Amino acid sequence: MFATKNLSPQQLSLYTAAILTFPITVGYYVMHPKWWVSLIVFAIVFLGSFLLIKFTLERFIYRKIKLIYKFIYQTKASKREETYYKYILPQKSIDEVREDVEKWASQQKEEIEILRSNEAYRKEFLQNLAHEFKTPIFAIQGYVDTLLDGAMENKEVSKRFLENTARNVDRLVTLASDLDEITKLESGEQPLNKTHFIIQDLIKEIYDSLSIKTAAKNIRASIKKGCDQPVSVFADKEKIKQVISNIVSNSTKYGKENGHIVASIYKTDGQHVLIEISDDGIGIAEEHLPRIFERFYRTDRGRSRDVGGTGLGLAICKHIIEAHGQTIHVRSKPDIGTTIGFTLDVK
Incomplete structure (x- = not known):
């Protein structure tokens, strides 16, 4: 035929x-x-x-x-x-034209879905941003109004209110600073200053700087046995310090009393190193894992604010690692613990 x-x-x-x-x-x-x-x-x-x-x-x-x-x-x-x-x-042919039109329609559908997703993400981000700023601002307003209404006469009360006001001001400053940093990271305004350094030395330095926080919960921080052999990486040391500090700080906040934080370092393919920070804390439910690197995303909003933080820490970590051309991942189970890992170049 x-x-x-x-x-x-x-x-x-x-x-x-x-x-x-x-x-x-x-x-x-x-x-x-x-x-x-x-x-x-x-x-x-x-x-x-x-x-x-x-x-x-x-x-x-x-x-x-x-x-x-x-x-x-x-x-x-x-x-x-x-x-x-x-x-x-x-x-x-008519069939070729049909295929072109179907391909165009498919692309349009994908673009519409992306736009809808971005719009939903934008709305959620603005709502979270407004809430994050509103909470300390309203607290500051309440303390100042109370002081102006006569509480200043009571030195003990005025001191306590001013201390609370100062804490909320610090929270606003940290929030503004984190937002500024994440904006610069996204726009590429912060160039990376890459150097060679020993990753184990940096981890030990971070453990020492956070020792007061870990000691308060009697959490032991260490490097996994067999991973203490010095490994040199090529990255922006200050940026990677910020990443590891953020991860260890989170592990401390959500860690159990008398818990343990362990850092593991593995050479993968001769060109990359995998660094993982594990804890035995409260863990994260599976449905939250795909979103924990989003800005302001909190798995438990009430508890998260109680322990402090702006909700931008892991988002900043993600941007820093991706700026290095590397990847970051998370594994976690409730009541078992969380492991966050990322890769870096050896040279």
């Missing part, structure tokens, strides 16, 4: 003209059995049918198809594009 699926307009015109001409010629030959006259009739009918069908296809059907293409690309056609529409496009 002759395949008609991918015929061009000209081939379709020829094929249709032949189908029309054959029975007409046969009928004429039956009535007037002169082969040379029938041949002339065949030629005239075939040529006339071919030209008429071709004109109809290109004038009406493919004219509409060209308009569809112009709508798809949504641009005023240049001279080159006009040539394409006039001479090249008509060579496409």
Whole structure:
């Protein structure tokens, strides 16, 4: 059977003209059995049918198809594009045009879904941002109003209120600082100052700086046995210090009394190093894991604010690691603990 699926307009015109001409010629030959006259009739009918069908296809059907293409690309056609529409496009079969339109429709659908997702994320982010700022601002307002209403006369009360006000001011400053940093990281305004350094030395330095917090909960921080052999990495030391400090700080906040924080360092493929920080704390439910690196996302909003933090720490970690061209991941189970790991270049 002759395949008609991918015929061009000209081939379709020829094929249709032949189908029309054959029975007409046969009928004429039956009535007037002169082969040379029938041949002339065949030629005239075939040529006339071919030209008429071709004109109809290109004038009406493919004219509409060209308009569809112009709508798809949504641009005023240049001279080159006009040539394409006039001479090249008509060579496409209807099925090829259909595939192009379906591909365009699929792309449009994906873009719409992305826009909807971004819009939902934007709304949630603005709501979280407003709430994060509103909480300390209202607290400060309450303390100041109380002091102005006469509480200043009581030195003990005024001191306590001023201390609480100072804590909320510090929270606002930290929040503004974190937002500024994450904005710079996203826009690439903070260039990386990469150097070679021993990752174990940096981890020990961070453990020492956070020792007061870990000691308060009697949490033991260490490097896993067998991972203490010095490993040199090539990264921005201050940025990676911020990442590890953030992770260890979270492990301390949500860690159990008398718990343990362990750092593991593994050489993976000779070019990268995997650093993992594990704890035996409260853990994170599985449904929260895909979102913990989002800005302001909290698995337990009430508890998270009680232990402090702006909700931007892990988002900053993610941006720093991705700025290094590396990846960051999380594994966790409730009441068992959490492991956050990331990769770095060796050189």
